[in-house]
Amino acid sequence: xxxxGLLIRTGVDGLYGRSGAFESVVxxxxxxxxxxxxxxxxxxxxxxxxxxxxxxxxxxxxxxFPHLAGTVHSFCGNEADHxxxxxxxxxGEDWTAKQAATDIVLTxxxxxxxxxxxxxxxxxxxxxxxxxxxxxxxxHEPSLExxxxxxxxxxxxxxxxxxxxxxxxxxxxxxxxxxxxxxLGLPLAIDPANDPFFGRAGKMLANNQRAQALKxxxxxxxxxxxxxxxxxxxxxxxxxFGTTWGIQQAxxxxxxxxxxxxxxxxxxxxxxxxxxxxxxxxxxxxxxQLFG
Amino acid sequence: xxxxGLLIRTGVDGLYGRSGAFESVVxxxxxxxxxxxxxxxxxxxxxxxxxxxxxxxxxxxxxxFPHLAGTVHSFCGNEADHxxxxxxxxxGEDWTAKQAATDIVLTxxxxxxxxxxxxxxxxxxxxxxxxxxxxxxxxHEPSLExxxxxxxxxxxxxxxxxxxxxxxxxxxxxxxxxxxxxxLGLPLAIDPANDPFFGRAGKMLANNQRAQALKxxxxxxxxxxxxxxxxxxxxxxxxxFGTTWGIQQAxxxxxxxxxxxxxxxxxxxxxxxxxxxxxxxxxxxxxxQLFG
Numbered sequence: 376x377x378x379x380g381l382l383i384r385t386g387v388d389g390l391y392g393r394s395g396a397f398e399s400v401v402x403x404x405x406x407x408x409x410x411x412x413x414x415x416x417x418x419x420x421x422x423x424x425x426x427x428x429x430x431x432x433x434x435x436x437x438x439x440f441p442h443l444a445g446t447v448h449s450f451c452g453n454e455a456d457h458x459x460x461x462x463x464x465x466x467g468e469d470w471t472a473k474q475a476a477t478d479i480v481l482t483x484x485x486x487x488x489x490x491x492x493x494x495x496x497x498x499x500x501x502x503x504x505x506x507x508x509x510x511x512x513x514x515h516e517p518s519l520e521x522x523x524x525x526x527x528x529x530x531x532x533x534x535x536x537x538x539x540x541x542x543x544x545x546x547x548x549x550x551x552x553x554x555x556x557x558x559l560g561l562p563l564a565i566d567p568a569n570d571p572f573f574g575r576a577g578k579m580l581a582n583n584q585r586a587q588a589l590k591x592x593x594x595x596x597x598x599x600x601x602x603x604x605x606x607x608x609x610x611x612x613x614x615x616f617g618t619t620w621g622i623q624q625a626x627x628x629x630x631x632x633x634x635x636x637x638x639x640x641x642x643x644x645x646x647x648x649x650x651x652x653x654x655x656x657x658x659x660x661x662x663x664q665l666f667g
Numbered sequence: 668x669x670x671x672g673l674l675i676r677t678g679v680d681g682l683y684g685r686s687g688a689f690e691s692v693v694x695x696x697x698x699x700x701x702x703x704x705x706x707x708x709x710x711x712x713x714x715x716x717x718x719x720x721x722x723x724x725x726x727x728x729x730x731x732f733p734h735l736a737g738t739v740h741s742f743c744g745n746e747a748d749h750x751x752x753x754x755x756x757x758x759g760e761d762w763t764a765k766q767a768a769t770d771i772v773l774t775x776x777x778x779x780x781x782x783x784x785x786x787x788x789x790x791x792x793x794x795x796x797x798x799x800x801x802x803x804x805x806x807h808e809p810s811l812e813x814x815x816x817x818x819x820x821x822x823x824x825x826x827x828x829x830x831x832x833x834x835x836x837x838x839x840x841x842x843x844x845x846x847x848x849x850x851l852g853l854p855l856a857i858d859p860a861n862d863p864f865f866g867r868a869g870k871m872l873a874n875n876q877r878a879q880a881l882k883x884x885x886x887x888x889x890x891x892x893x894x895x896x897x898x899x900x901x902x903x904x905x906x907x908f909g910t911t912w913g914i915q916q917a918x919x920x921x922x923x924x925x926x927x928x929x930x931x932x933x934x935x936x937x938x939x940x941x942x943x944x945x946x947x948x949x950x951x952x953x954x955x956q957l958f959g
Contacts, residue, residue, distance in 0.1 A: 383712065383784055386719045387770045392780060395711030395799075419687030420675065423818035424716045424803050425773075427678045432756060441742040441749050446766050447773060448740050449807040450733040454866040457733050464724060469768075474738050476763035477807055478679045479817065481739060492675055492684060507687075511716050511803065515741040515769055525771065526715035574746040 376521060376644075379652050388517040389525035393640075396654055400643040401528065403665035405509065408530050408637055411551055417507035417532055422488040424481060424511035424526075430491045431480040435619055439572045439580065443514040445481035448474035481513035485529040486634050493535060494620040501625045503536020505544070509639075522597050522604045522641050530637040535617070537624060541633035545609050548635040552593050552607045560661050561595050561606075561645050568592040568605065589613070595645040606641045610634050668813060668936075671944050680809040681817035685932075688946055692935040693820065695957035697801065700822050700929055703843055709799035709824055714780040716773060716803035716818075722783045723772040727911055731864045731872065735806040737773035740766035773805035777823040778926050785827060786912040793917045795828020797836070801931075814889050814896045814933050822929040827909070829916060833925035837901050840927040844885050844899045852953050853887050853898075853937050860884040860897065881905070887937040898933045902926050 376382050383392030393401070425447060431437075436444060450460065452473065463470035482488060485508040493504060508531040516523060534544035549565065556563045568590045569581035584590055589611045594603035610633060616622065617630035624630050650657040668674050675684030685693070717739060723729075728736060742752065744765065755762035774780060777800040785796060800823040808815060826836035841857065848855045860882045861873035876882055881903045886895035902925060908914065909922035916922050942949040 385714075385780060386721055386783075390715065390717060390719060390771060392715075392784060393713045395713075398711065398713045419690065421685045421687075421690045422677075423682065423684075423816075425682060425805070425818050427682060429678055437756060437762075438753060441744075441752060443741075445739040445741055445769065445771070446763055447737040447805070447807075448763075448766070448768070449735075449737055452733075454868075457866060460733055461730060464729060470724075470729075471738055471740075471768035474740070474768070476740070476761075476766070477737065478809070479682060479737070488677060488684060491678075513717070513739070515739075517770070524715075526717050574749060576746075 401639045417505040419507040425479040426482045426488040428478050428480045445513045447477045447479040451475045485510045485531040486533045490616045490620040494622045498623045503540045506533045528639040533634045535632045538631045541631045545633045597648045608636045693931045709797040711799040717771040718774045718780040720770050720772045737805040739769045739771040743767045777802045777821040778825045782908045782912040786914045790915045795832045798825045820931040825926045827924045830923045833923045837925045889940045900928045
């Protein structure tokens, strides 16, 4: 992967450059997901890789995943402060202590900036709403496994509405995701899963999530057969985001939400693992799906 | 723009969501630039919106632009620290002071992660090298002008080689950029420019940059006629990055570099300003360039 230049090391684990060939697969997957979902008429929105800190704070992310979040800090000093910063830098000392938090936090999942925007529109229509999102996301989990990047792209569809509407959406995408990945020639299993909640209290949250079957992941062996890699995830949030953001159904009750997320780099890595590092030598059926 | 939903407010100045229509223009511009440069055979590389802090420190960015940089910080504490963080958050107190700097800094310009990668490849070939880049970039300059975003996309071509090679590249793109923007029906002027260096010492750097004609910008009136917006920039770095990173020409002398940068959101905003907010009503010649 690195020797062939598909990924490029930067000196930081989990932070890599991508070659043109790698990107062509990411873009093809993005288009494939669009084609599969096209008939649903989702509203496309694209947010940058950072979101408003005030929204992030309200989202509840810090309760579950404080260790994964990335806040953006900046220098706010005068010229004397600048001279001291440069002196620290020259001396190899820590120059970052004086950086102050800005109003921006890196986006932890593509859908996080969406909820306040949806809430601001007022009550949902009877049919609920469906959104199409994609952005670079950040998670602070340096790792040597290329499948665990600190900055990666997540494509998502998010459904808001009644419990029945959002569960039907999740069921539909469980089937579509299964078909999509099978058609790409990837061995897969769909398994119950949980988010990586922080600490001992987090263990309980994770157990609840599994017991209630709120999260499923579509796993493909990439780094190893024993620990396959979650390439898609299917999440029923119940009324968590609806309550947090005050999103209401048409009848005024709290909206439920669900999302399906596609790890674009992870699916790309799965394809490279199973079909080889030379894209031109991939099976014709797979190439037709992606580049047809 | 905001009323029509082309851009979506997030509560932070300079941080906006993009509608599907807005994105379709950004993507069309990206493709247009690719078509114009296709014959040159540039090597495409795509870096995420963050770069290695060690590379950022070495780049010299903090000398010129400490106020624009964004460092990424994370929580590195234990469960007791987490409880204190949540207590601060609940009390509306500052919870960010305990965040520690990670190894990642937000990318300030698309080409910054490239130089160490190019240097690691050894001496340039006789013809030099040409790279094609695009990424989200961060600059901490909150502003009410939609043309001055904190997170925006920059497309770039970067040339490395002899002074003659890189100056010829810049001249070529000055012409191509002029033609491209004229063909898009935009009124424009190409003007000498300088980077927004920090402080009083920065004033001198800016004056030198202008006196030596190192930077030109292609300006289009967007927010106002008096202060047009730089949509493209053409930069001759002399041996700055070659010396900083030890990039050598084929004969062992220090490489010179130049880049052309396209502000994809800014060009999109210029098109919306001059051709209207309804993309379907844009002049047929412009639509043919972008969506043809």
